[in-house]
Structures are given as C-alpha cells and as structure tokens.
Amino acid sequence: MEVVLEKYVVFSMQSFLNNLVDIFEQSCLLNSKKIALVFGSKKITYKELYDIVNRLSFSLYRLGVEEKDKIALWLPNCLEFVYSFFAILKLKAIIVPINNMFKREEAKFILEDSSAKILFCSIDKVSDAKNLLTRLSSLKYIISNPVPKDDK
Structure with missing residues (x-):
C-alpha cells in the first residue's frame, strides 16, 4: 500500500510505519508547520503537537509508567485527549477509554477491572476521581x- 503525502512524497506503509506512534511521528516530521488540530479557535501545528506529546510522555515516564501499564482517559472531546492518547502510546502503555458520560461508579468498574495506574480526567470529574483514588489500590x-x- 502506498500513501501520497503532499504531491511529491510517496512511500510504502510497510517500509517503516509499523504502528500509530510511527505514523504520528512521521506525520509530525513531514508536516511540522501545518495545522494538526483545531479545537474552537485554538490551532495546534504538528510541531506543537509533537512537542506537547513528548513532554507529556516524559512526565508519564517519570511517574513510573512502563510498557503495558494501563492508563485511563475519562475525558470529553478535547485537545488533552489527543495529547494523552499519543503520549500513552509512545510509552507502549495501554489506553483505557472511559465514556465521558459515565458516572463515578461506572468509571470505578472500568478502572477496577483494568487495574489502571493513572486516570486523566476533566476538571468536572476531579471530585469523583479523588473519591476513586482512595478506593482503588491500583x-x-x-x-x-x-x-x-485547591490542589495547586
């Protein structure tokens, strides 16, 4: 399978794109100045996206995230979902998506069942997340x- 990026760049997917992280990094390299994400009035270039994902990935690494660790995303559609998604993949950890409409006890079931180590959540879920932090050993x-x- 060949993919055409721009008019002049043709490459074979099988040659070096093995997973989503490879595709993400190649896209960032080839399109660094182009807009990667638009959310409301905010525009993020591929270079900015790459830098944010790398910083977040390093922060997760410093928290002790290792390959195959489970990291939960209890987020709405937002830029942070994209950032955390790729940062988790870069560490070869496992993404555990939680429907943003779920209530605390529904999220608890998924967190408990998956043994998630870290939970990304939106500010409106922090109170519920703190409650779950005290109840889930993983x-x-x-x-x-x-x-x-109040948590700064």
Whole structure:
C-alpha cells in the first residue's frame, strides 16, 4: 500500500510505519508547520503537537509508567485527549477509554477491572476521581487540566 503525502512524497506503509506512534511521528516530521488540530479557535501545528506529546510522555515516564501499564482517559472531546492518547502510546502503555458520560461508579468498574495506574480526567470529574483514588489500590495518580485551584 502506498500513501501520497503532499504531491511529491510517496512511500510504502510497510517500509517503516509499523504502528500509530510511527505514523504520528512521521506525520509530525513531514508536516511540522501545518495545522494538526483545531479545537474552537485554538490551532495546534504538528510541531506543537509533537512537542506537547513528548513532554507529556516524559512526565508519564517519570511517574513510573512502563510498557503495558494501563492508563485511563475519562475525558470529553478535547485537545488533552489527543495529547494523552499519543503520549500513552509512545510509552507502549495501554489506553483505557472511559465514556465521558459515565458516572463515578461506572468509571470505578472500568478502572477496577483494568487495574489502571493513572486516570486523566476533566476538571468536572476531579471530585469523583479523588473519591476513586482512595478506593482503588491500583490507581496511583489523577491528572487533570486545568488543575483545580485547591490542589495547586
């Protein structure tokens, strides 16, 4: 299978694109100045996306995330979902998606069943996430953006 990027770049997918991280990194390399994401009025270039994902990936690594660790995403459609998705994949960890419409006990079931180590959540879920942190032995960290004012 061949893919045409721009008018002049043709490459074979089998030659070096083995997974989503490879495809992500190649796209960022080839399109660094182009817009990768648009969310509302905010525009993120591939270079900016690449840098954000790498910083987040390194932060997760410093928290002790290893290959095959489970990291849960309890997020709405937002830029942070994309950032965390690729940061998790870069570490070869496993993404555990949780429907953003789920209530605390529904999320608890998924977190418990998956033994997720880290939970990314939106600010409106932080209170529920803190409750789950005290009740689930596998859950070690909650990551929220922005951080609630009382937790800074």
